Amino acid sequence: MKYSEFFIPTVKDAPSDAEIISHKLMIKAGMIKQSSAGIYSWLPLGLKALRKIEQIVREEQDNAGANEMLMPTIQSADLWIKSGRYDDYGKEMLRIKDRSGREMLFGPTNEELITDIFQSYVTSYKELPKNLYHIQWKFRDEVRPRFGVMRGREFLMKDNYSFDISEEEAKNSYNKMFKAYIKTFLRMGLTPISLRAETGPIGGNLSHEFQILANTGESTLYYDKELERLNPEKLDPDNLQSYYAAVDDQHDENNCSVKKEDLKISKGIEVGHIFYFGTKYSEKLNAYVQDQNGKKIPVHMGSYGIGVSRLVGALIEANHDEKGIKWPKSVAPFTLSIVNLMPDDQNCNTKSLEYYSYFMSNNIDTLYDERICSIGKKLSDNDLIGTPIQIIIGKRDLSAGVVEFKDRMLNKSKKIKIEEVKKVILEKINS
C-alpha cells in the first residue's frame, strides 16, 4: 500500500478525555475516531490491526475444532425472559422496541440464542461434542464508557459455546479452550496469566480469566514466575491451572502456594474469560439430548469470551514507547515500512519501488511511504503507527551502497548493504 493512497489521518494531539496511553496513541495514529460516547469508527489502519488480531483468534478457534458461525446483533427479548436474565442485566442492556412494539435488545452476549439454535437441531449424544463460535459486535451500555476501545459500549467479542454430554466431557472442552486461549495470546507476542475467577451473572462454578502483562495495566497480579515461560508446544491445561496466580484483592501472602523468590508481581489487563456453567441454560431453554441409554438429559455447557477490540488497546498498552506504538510482528497493521526520504530523487524512487514490489510479491504487508513531506514527519509517523520493521532510504546512504534498517521493537537501527536488504528483511520477518 502506498502511504498517500491510504487514509491514515495522524493527529498531533490526543483529546483531553483520553486518559490512557492506548487511547491516546490510537487517536494520534489515526486508527479510530469516536462517534459517540464509547462508540468508535475504525479508520483503515485501526481496522487492519483489528482484523489481524481477529484472524489469530479465529485460527486458534478453528485449530481447537470450533465451528465459526454468526449470530445477529439484534435479538428478541423472549429468550432472555425465559432464561431469567432479562432483568439481571439492568441498564447495561441496550433495549429496543421495534416498529410493532416488540421488545428487542442489542446482544451483550449469546448464551440464550446459541442454546436455542442448538436445541432446534441437535437431539442425540452422537452429535456431541459441539463447539460453536462467532466474532460479532456486542453492546453494553456502560454508565461511564472510557479508556477508548478498552471499555467501549460497542465492542467486538469472540464468544463460543461448548455442548457436551457430561460434566467430564465438558471439562475436556473447557481445557481445550483454555489451551487455545494461551496459544492465541502467545501468538500475539503477549504474556498471558490465567487466574481462577468468579463466575458472576453467567453462572456455574468453574471459571478462569486471562490477563496479559502490561506495565500500564489496570490490575495487579501475583503469580508463579513459571507462567511467564510457557512453551506453546507443550501446554498442559491441568498443569497450568495448578500454578499460583491471583489479583491483588485475592492475594494472601500467608496463603500463597508459591515460594517468595518465585512469586512475581506485575500489572495486567483482562482480555479473556471462560466459564463452565453446567446445565443452567440447557434446562431453562430446553436443550436436551438423548444419552447412550435413550434417556433425555440437559447438555453441559461452557462459554468462552475474548475481547477482540479490547485486545487492540491491550496490545498497545503492552507495546509502546514515547514515540508511539511498537506492534509485535504477528498483529502489526503493516509488517514493513519502506520510508523513502527523497521521493523527488530518482535513485531513491527506483530503489524504493524495487523493494516495494519485491516484498509485496512475497506477501509481506508493506507500507510504502512516498509522501512529499518533511523527513522528520516521515520518520515520526512510521514510528507512531509502529511498523515493526522499517527500511529507510536516503540519497546519501544509497550513494554509499546502504540503506537503514530499523527494528522498531528494539528501537535499534543499522545500515545494511543494498544487495543484502531482501534477504536480511525476509529473514527478520520469518524469524
Next chain:
Amino acid sequence: MKYSEFFIPTVKDAPSDAEIISHKLMIKAGMIKQSSAGIYSWLPLGLKALRKIEQIVREEQDNAGANEMLMPTIQSADLWIKSGRYDDYGKEMLRIKDRSGREMLFGPTNEELITDIFQSYVTSYKELPKNLYHIQWKFRDEVRPRFGVMRGREFLMKDNYSFDISEEEAKNSYNKMFKAYIKTFLRMGLTPISLRAETGPIGGNLSHEFQILANTGESTLYYDKELERLNPEKLDPDNLQSYYAAVDDQHDENNCSVKKEDLKISKGIEVGHIFYFGTKYSEKLNAYVQDQNGKKIPVHMGSYGIGVSRLVGALIEANHDEKGIKWPKSVAPFTLSIVNLMPDDQNCNTKSLEYYSYFMSNNIDTLYDERICSIGKKLSDNDLIGTPIQIIIGKRDLSAGVVEFKDRMLNKSKKIKIEEVKKVILEKINS
C-alpha cells in the same frame, strides 16, 4: 473440513413462510436459522458463503483504490437531525434511547457519519480524491420482512463514499465504481444489468442500479443483448451506460433505442445501487476543503451500495435446481466435496484421505464427507449444499480403478481413473 466435524444441520422441510426458493434452500441446507422476523443467524455453511462473497466485494473495492474502514452499527441521532434525514426515514429506522436518554439509532446507511469523519480530517484538495468503504451490518425495520436474507431487517451491506473536488472528478469516481461493480458481479458468475435509476431519499441526479439475471427474479428487465456479453478486461463505463436497459414499468416499446431483435427480456434481482449526489451532505455537514485557489468549497460526493447478504440469496435464485443449490466456484462454501460412500471400507478410506490431504495442501476448500449414513443421504446432502465439484468414492469403482467425478453446475458425472483424479480436479478448479 470433515463433514462430521462441521455443523451443517440440513433439514427435510422448509418452513411454510419460506416463499421463495433461495429462502427454502438456505434453510434446508442448514445455512441460516431465523431468530426473529427478518433476523437470521448464519450457521457455519451460510457464513462461509457470505464470507466468500464479501471477499470478492472487498477485493474489487481495493482494486478500485477504495480504503476499507468500519463504522459502528449504533449512531447518535445528532448528525441525522443536521442532515434532515432523521424524520425522512420514518419507521424503517430502528430508534433507540440509551441509558442517559440520548437518541441513538441502528444505522441503515452511513452518508452522515462518513461525511462527519471526512470533514474532521480532510481540509485540502491535495488530499482528494478519497474513497472509503466498509462492510457492516445495517438494520431497516421493514413492515413486512420476508424472502429470507433477500429482504431481512438486519443485513450486511458494503457501502462506500467518494469525495472529490469537482463534479467532473466525482463522475470519474462514479465510473470507477460502476466498473468495479460490473467486475464484482461477473467474478461471482452472475450476469449484471445496469440501469439508470431514481435517486430517492439519498438525493442527487445521477444513479444506477445493478440487477443480476435470475429466472425467479422480482423484476422484469428489458435490455440490449450486448449487456449479456461483457468482457471483464474491457469495461468502458461510458459505453456501458449508453446501452438500453429498463425495468418493466419504465420500458416503453415506442421509445426504446434498441432494435427488436437485439432486445432481451429477463427476470432480475437488484443487488447494488450507486449515486452521485453532489454537495447535498457536504453542505449540511460542513465538509468543505480548500481548492487550488484557496477558496473553501463543499466536496462532491457519491455513495455506492452492494447488498452482501442479499447476494447470497440472489446467487441461489440464479443457481439452483430441484436437488438444491448449484454454487458458482468462486463463491462456493466448499469448492470440492470428497464423498466417501463406504467409510467402513479400508480402501475407500485410504483413497479418500489421500485425496483430502492432497487437495487441502493445495489450498482447495474441501469438504470430506466421511459420515456413517446412507449413500442416498450423502449424495443428496452434497447436491443440496451445492458443492460445484464432487468426487464420489465407492468400493466397486475403486476395484475398477476409477472414481466418479460430478460437475454439479452441469449435473454431469463421469468416471475418471484414480491416477488422474488430482490432475483433472485441479485443472477443473483452475479453469
